[in-house]
Amino acid sequence: MSAAVERSSLLAGGTRARLVQAGPADATEAVVFVHGNPGSADDWVRLVGAAGAAGHRAVAFDLPDFGETIAPDGFEHTPFGYAEFVAEALDELGIERAQLVLHDFGGPIGLVWAMAHPDALAGIVLIDTGVLPGYTWHRLARIWRTPVLGELFQAITNRRGYRFALNRNEPRGLPREFVETMYDHYDRRTRRAVLKLYRATPDPGGMSENLIGLLAPRDVPALVVWGEDDAYLPSSYAHEQKQAFPSADVHVLPASGHWPFADAPETVERLLVEFLARVGARAAEAG
Amino acid sequence: MPGSDSPFPIIGDRPAYDAVVVGASLAGCATAIHLARAGRRVAVVEKKPDPGAFKRTCSHFIQAGGVPAIERLGLLEACEAAGALRSRMHAWTRWGWIEAPPEEAGLGLNLRREVLDPLLRSTAAETPGVEMMLGWGVERLLREEGEFAGVVARNPGGEERELRARLTVGADGRDSRIAELSEVPVKTFPHGRFAYGAYFEGADPAFAPDATIWMMDPQWAAAFPTDGGLTFYAAMPTMERLPEFKRDPARALVDFLGDVPEAPPIREARLVGSVTGKVDMTNRMRKPVAPGLALVGDAALATDPLFGVGCGWAFQSAEWLAEAVAPALGGEGRLDEGLERYRRRHRKELAGHAFFIHDYAGGRRFSPVERLMFAAAARDAKAAGMFDLLGTRRSRPQRLLPRLLPRAVAVNTRHALAR
Numbered sequence: 001m002s003a004a005v006e007r008s009s010l011l012a013g014g015t016r017a018r019l020v021q022a023g024p025a026d027a028t029e030a031v032v033f034v035h036g037n038p039g040s041a042d043d044w045v046r047l048v049g050a051a052g053a054a055g056h057r058a059v060a061f062d063l064p065d066f067g068e069t070i071a072p073d074g075f076e077h078t079p080f081g082y083a084e085f086v087a088e089a090l091d092e093l094g095i096e097r098a099q100l101v102l103h104d105f106g107g108p109i110g111l112v113w114a115m116a117h118p119d120a121l122a123g124i125v126l127i128d129t130g131v132l133p134g135y136t137w138h139r140l141a142r143i144w145r146t147p148v149l150g151e152l153f154q155a156i157t158n159r160r161g162y163r164f165a166l167n168r169n170e171p172r173g174l175p176r177e178f179v180e181t182m183y184d185h186y187d188r189r190t191r192r193a194v195l196k197l198y199r200a201t202p203d204p205g206g207m208s209e210n211l212i213g214l215l216a217p218r219d220v221p222a223l224v225v226w227g228e229d230d231a232y233l234p235s236s237y238a239h240e241q242k243q244a245f246p247s248a249d250v251h252v253l254p255a256s257g258h259w260p261f262a263d264a265p266e267t268v269e270r271l272l273v274e275f276l277a278r279v280g281a282r283a284a285e286a287g
Numbered sequence: 288m289p290g291s292d293s294p295f296p297i298i299g300d301r302p303a304y305d306a307v308v309v310g311a312s313l314a315g316c317a318t319a320i321h322l323a324r325a326g327r328r329v330a331v332v333e334k335k336p337d338p339g340a341f342k343r344t345c346s347h348f349i350q351a352g353g354v355p356a357i358e359r360l361g362l363l364e365a366c367e368a369a370g371a372l373r374s375r376m377h378a379w380t381r382w383g384w385i386e387a388p389p390e391e392a393g394l395g396l397n398l399r400r401e402v403l404d405p406l407l408r409s410t411a412a413e414t415p416g417v418e419m420m421l422g423w424g425v426e427r428l429l430r431e432e433g434e435f436a437g438v439v440a441r442n443p444g445g446e447e448r449e450l451r452a453r454l455t456v457g458a459d460g461r462d463s464r465i466a467e468l469s470e471v472p473v474k475t476f477p478h479g480r481f482a483y484g485a486y487f488e489g490a491d492p493a494f495a496p497d498a499t500i501w502m503m504d505p506q507w508a509a510a511f512p513t514d515g516g517l518t519f520y521a522a523m524p525t526m527e528r529l530p531e532f533k534r535d536p537a538r539a540l541v542d543f544l545g546d547v548p549e550a551p552p553i554r555e556a557r558l559v560g561s562v563t564g565k566v567d568m569t570n571r572m573r574k575p576v577a578p579g580l581a582l583v584g585d586a587a588l589a590t591d592p593l594f595g596v597g598c599g600w601a602f603q604s605a606e607w608l609a610e611a612v613a614p615a616l617g618g619e620g621r622l623d624e625g626l627e628r629y630r631r632r633h634r635k636e637l638a639g640h641a642f643f644i645h646d647y648a649g650g651r652r653f654s655p656v657e658r659l660m661f662a663a664a665a666r667d668a669k670a671a672g673m674f675d676l677l678g679t680r681r682s683r684p685q686r687l688l689p690r691l692l693p694r695a696v697a698v699n700t701r702h703a704l705a706r
Contacts, residue, residue, distance in 0.1 A: 171504070228506070239531075251546050253546050254548075255501075255504065255547070256548075267548075
């Protein structure tokens with residue numbers, strides 16, 4: 001089930017970002033989707049539609065230099081710069097409370113936003129991301145982080161190589177269209193942004209302790225979905241999310257990889273819709 | 288015994304029984320029925336006193352390869368009258384569904400152990416020549432001149448009885464006491480998965496009455512629709528999933544099955560009874576014979592429950608043993624030769640299967656050869672037919688692999704070129 005998804009754009013942080021939304025546009029509480037790398041607002045079309053059909057306001061937008069959105073001059077390509085962009089986008093959209101849905105690098109970005117706006121966080125859905133205590137970068141990230149090698153790697157990556165490298169690590173393979181769109185968006189800007197972002201994040205697990213200390217006492221409603229065969233962020237981290245979100249409902253999906261919303265779309269949609277209903281019911285109970 | 292007609296020395300009185308069978312579950316009852324029908328006197332010793340007792344930690348599924356043995360036992364109609372379902376197999380793989388053409392697919396049998404075990408036990412008890420001793424456990428084995436010669440049984444009241452028999456049959460399962468007491472050689476293979484399962488009602492899986500398995504590499508799940516409108520759902524994950532199952536078995540089971548690809552409607556179904564689980568299922572392969580003694584069913588070969596072979600092999604091994612030793616127990620030919628025939632038959636029929644099962648049981652992922660075969664079976668009806676013959680244990684790996692492997696190479700090459 002999905003509602004009509006509306007595509008438009010949003011002026012925030014000095015740039016015009018692609019926007020995908022559904023549901024009641026004037027609600028001040030919304031389900032906010034933050035994509036990872038490589039990724040874009042397109043990752044979320046199905047889930048935005050599903051959340052909208054379930055009666056929620058749902059929004060997803062490109063992060064600067066991803067998808068078709070260009071970063072303004074002087075944009076800070078760090079989790080902090082991106083988190084600030086998210087904050088500005090939500091301001092612009094009139095969203096005061098958010099249920100975040102985060103994937104991959106959208107995790108650190110969304111969590112930094114949550115640290116700055118803890119009272120605005122109504123719930124959180126972590127898809128192959130979250131707090132990563134003790135995590136050291138996956139191989140591809142280590143390549144990106146290495147000067148010259150990273151540039152070289154980005155320069156020689158072509159469509160075939162990209163498709164091959166991506167699918168090699170996925171237990172079921174990803175839908176062709178999904179991979180093609182991802183590559184279409186993997187332009188020179190995105191490639192440069194990726195190098196900057198990963199180089200600005202030397203210790204991906206470093207923030208975990210602060211996040212856990214800040215978030216755990218709040219016991220924010222949380223859903224964790226993780227592809228069991230994720231080759232980049234191991235699914236052993238799925239249950240670790242309870243450190244930050246003690247009541248989290250954790251689902252490790254068998255035979256799924258780093259993009260569960262692409263290789264197990266029905267399951268992820270069902271889990272998300274059920275979660276939103278649960279949180280909604282709890283909020284109603286609390287009055 | 289040189290010069291003697293019978294290999295069994297008759298010291299004092301003739302043994303009271305031709306065979307004493309320890310264990311009144313599937314393999315034990317089937318052995319007793321076959322031997323008694325051949326005119327032999329059989330005592331069945333079972334430590335559970337309740338005639339309605341049944342094995343609880345079992346998926347109940349009987350592969351198509353085991354069904355003819357039930358039919359020859361004369362119990363297939365009774366099973367079907369009791370509500371048993373005949374099921375084909377659908378297997379999910381990352382390459383697609385493996386489904387043999389319907390006319391080629393083996394028909395397994397689904398009947399809860401709660402129904403099957405008492406049915407079989409009462410059939411055994413009613414068979415002339417079978418003496419059922421429920422509530423008796425085995426204290427020790429009797430030996431005479433280097434051969435096993437029966438058991439000493441004991442009831443909860445402390446009464447002991449010496450049951451002399453020319454053949455002692457261990458049909459007492461995976462943790463066989465008879466195997467332990469007789470010290471037959473055993474090989475063990477580590478098991479890296481655990482199993483939880485339960486019956487549900489109210490929402491049938493997509494292929495019902497057919498069975499479904501999800502070969503998710505390395506995780507497995509299964510759905511077996513059965514009698515009474517129930518479905519047995521099983522999760523067989525690797526060990527890192529154990530904590531969630533220990534914490535809340537019912538919830539973990541529903542979540543696990545609910546999250547598999549093309550998931551069955553377990554969330555809409557109602558749990559009936561309790562969730563059962565088993566964690567240590569070290570695979571054991573024992574030498575199935577010793578002088579005057581034989582092992583059948585799980586006591587002889589206890590493999591990974593992943594493949595649903597235990598029940599079928601219990602019926603089959605019981606039949607092989609009875610065929611091999613009934614003449615000697617009646618005075619025709621030597622018992623040791625009969626036992627040797629049973630050992631060879633058991634080995635020929637099951638060793639190939641067991642090799643592949645043991646090899647996979649540790650919890651590893653599919654090997655390149657397995658991936659090749661499963662991918663081909665998902666893409667090609669003929670390969671799927673061969674996979675079905677193998678998986679339903681209607682044929683042996685030794686016979687099928689030489690045909691399946693070249694087919695798999697051809698199918699996958701064609702597939703790669705067509706892309």
